[in-house]
Amino acid sequence: MTPPAPELLDQDTWQAREAAHHERVDRYAVPYLARRSVGRKHPVEDFLFTYYTQKPGQLRRWHPGAGVVLRGQGAAERLDWRFYRPHPGAGVGLDAGQFLAQRRKAVDFARVILGRTAARPAQFGCFGLHEWAMVYRQEANQVRHEYLDLRLGPAGTDAVVEESRIRCTHFDAYRFYTPQAAGLNELRPTRENQRDLEQPGCLHANMDLYKWAYKLSPALPSELVMDCFELSWRIRAMDMQASPYDLAEWGYPPIPIETAAGKADYVARQRAFSAEAEVLRARLSEALDRLDAAP
Template sequence: MPVLDALDLAHAAERQEAHSARLAPYVEPHLARRKRREKHPVHDFLFQYYSFRPAQLTAWGPGLAGDPSLPVTDQQRALAGVTTRLLRATASRAATLGCFGLHEWAMVYRTASGRTRHPAPLRLGHDGTDEVVESHRIGCSHFDAFRFFTPDARPLNTLSPGVDDRADFEQPGCLHAGMDLYKHAFRLAPLVPADLVADCFELAWDIRILDMRAAPYDLTGLRLDPTGEPWSPVRIETPEGKRAYAAAQASFAARGAPLREALRVECERIAEG
């Protein structure tokens, strides 16, 4: 075997080892819970809602830029083109920070006991939760959140995002738009570098924690991060909670901006490949 090939293989093995180690704190607890048939309403979301298996997430690859010999199908080119347009449109807008995570509240608005999306009880009870929804302006811009609104909550939304007009509504302050960077990245794997997919995954992981801390659920007993620190609820029904939520939302928007740009570059490369 030529020396260069041996060095390339050694480098790839090192990158694979580092990539697996980076993602192990996220993947291994999930696999252990799955083996025990336990569920976690926060941490399991990225493995269940998004269709990228742990084995795929932990597989390292350089992407099309690092391996131009990777085959690109017409379907992948088309998806990359659509994704490029969505990423550009989202990045062109200023971040809107006034939604306060009310999409999760609208998903349980006027629901009967036991009919919520998660088994945890509601922190303010059903009446208190409904009152929060009714006393706020609901302005959800993300279709994949809006589509889970209860029938009574849907007319309360000031926007009407649809499945085919995402580019008309997506904005960088939206938590779900930030989480979806992970979806856009893995749907084009292995053409997108695995390191970028992992960056987007980690952003989505942290956003999901805020999403559920600001949700109406009482997650007492489940709010433990890998360091063992308890999670306190972000009480968006209060002025202090609103300020905390908006500040975190702005931080995630800033963190997502370079990832969105890097992903746009990769999508353009794939669309033209």
């Protein structure tokens, strides 16, 4: 089958997209870098830059994605960037063949995770208890965010865990449970069974759409990566609002999941994020299809 012709972008068009991307990233990255320079922490707004491995400078670098060729003299500098090559008579774009030769396992794993997660029914009964299980029966100086107060105090936090059904499906949340809490989870997520447990109601699975997007850079358009980033950013805010920590002074009022009203609020927001993630998950899968078909 003849591969589709690449999309050609003139220099004014792609440089405008590049500038818009820089502005979009800087809204998040510049405050983070300013805090980091003076040793300040933020429990919500630092997370995507500290937990995930993508650095602000890497996120800021704009890529058009597979199947797109950039025209004009300004594109020539990308010949020094990894996975770019000249397209004779057209311009500069991704070398899809080289990318797939080196990153095939990552592409295939992402495709499996995205597809299997999308195919499962969403579960909406976790109520964010993973964050509570991460501090269960911990001394104040052992809590993960030691500079934050627990909204209900240690005893009240432990009581919520003990009175709740905990059924986390996400390994990268479960692995941070305290030893005392791990046995309370009804499932045993592992890296090996991750592809069999991920489900589209999980906040962390939906946050991780950002991870799959940047791990496949530069083969994905940066606009899609940032769409995933911004969803993850908003999910993180909700995740911490529903956590046992008191973030009111940080501008994040609590979602009191220990109450019926708080649980209802949590589920409503969780469902909305799941619907947004469904669209992004499909777009990521379509981008992988374009990568396989790219010249």
